[in-house]
Amino acid sequence: MAKEEESTAAGGSEQCTATAADTQLRQIHVHTTWMSLSLVWSKLVHPEILHRKPEVPLSSAQVSVDGQRVRLQQLEAEAKRPKEEAKKLAEEMAMQNAALLYGEGGNVEDWKKKYLATSNQLQQVRHELQELRTQTQKQKKVLMKELGTDESIQQAMAVADDPLAVQWKGRAAQIAQLQRQLKDFKASSCTNGGTPTAQVQESAATLAPAVAAAAKNKAVAQAADKRREEFDRLQEEVEKLRQEQTECKRKRDALKSRAGLLESQLRDLKAHVQFLLRKSDDDDALVSMLQKQLGREDAEFQEDAGSDAALRQQNAELQAQLERQAQIVLQLRQKALAASCENGSVPLGPKSVEASVTERQLLERVRFLEAENAKQAQQVQLLKAREAVGGSFNESSSSFRDHFRDAVDVADR
Secondary structure, three states: OHHHHHHHHHHHHHHHHHHHHHHHHHHHHHHHHHHHHHHHHHHHHOHHHHOOOOOOOOOOOOOOHHHHHHHHHHHHHHHHHHHHHHHHHHHHHHHHHHHHHHHOHHHHHHHHHHHHHHHHHHHHHHHHHHHHHHHHHHHHHHHHHHHOOHHHHHHHHHOOOOOOOOOOOOHHHHHHHHHHHHHHHHHHHHHHOOOOOHHHHHHHHHHHHHHHHHHHHHHHHHHHHHHHHHHHHHHHHHHHHHHHHHHHHHHHHHHHHHHHHHHHHHHHHHHHHHHHHHHHHHHHHHHHHHHHHHHHOOHHHHHHHOHHHHHHHHHHHHHHHHHHHHHHHHHHHHHHHHHHHHHHOOOOOOOOOOOOOOHHHHHHHHHHHHHHHHHHHHHHHHHHHHHHHOOOHHHHHHHHHHHHHHHHHHHHO
């Protein structure tokens, strides 16, 4: 960027120097042309030259055409001499300017520095002009609030430089005039015994409309400011209400999805509690039946058995408890497998019905996929066995159906 500015400054300085040299050369050329024309005019057309007496009589042999030609050539040479001198002078000045510009390295840097300083000054002037414009706009707004309308402002600007104008007076002038009239009124009241003079009454009558108009404009401006402030405040309140509405809508959607999830979990818990209640009733019936069976045994056998019977009974109870627990675990596994087959077929992820995935749903999905993989593996094995044996179509179809049923049973288990 600095190199571009330096090259621009150097180009601008060279162009300015060339333009100045061309202008100076044109001026010198015009001056020399004018001088040559004046000289020719004075020597050829001037009456003194035309009517002067020749040094040699006209009848002499010296006056001839050759002499006149030589004289004309001399005059032409004298006329061309100023042009050549001016041309040489312009060339010398151009060479001097070029030497000053390119002969010493510091001159170019000086021109660049001057150009940059001038650019900075121009930028500062632009900033000052922008600030003045902003200040003028603010002052115009203040005048608008103070005077009310553009017509009043134009009227005030028209008589701003005229101290004797009476069409419009500012607030300070009106206050000074009112104070002066009040002072005169007080003085006249004191001198006339408390009665105002006619002059004071006339001045008060003349100033009353102006004061009323100023008060009216001020009241209108104040009302407009109040309306503007109220409108801004209402806009801010509307924006706040819109933001609150958006936030409430988002919270409502979140609560709705949360309520749906809690309802599904509640249904699962109710089903699990009912299953546990049924298992508890079955356990109670089994315990009562075992107690009846134990009560049917002979009392003698119980007495002889002694501690051995008690241990056997305890062992039987523990065995029954283990069996019940095993049955419960088996039923829970079957239920989990059925639930995994039912719920695992539902796709999971962001494109599903519920975007959130729990750990239980993930396990059910994994079990379902494992069962499907086992079925597919059984089918692949059956197809390989069919190709290897190469039996008839009926036998292969029957064996395929049998193996498929076995695979389905295994997967269900």
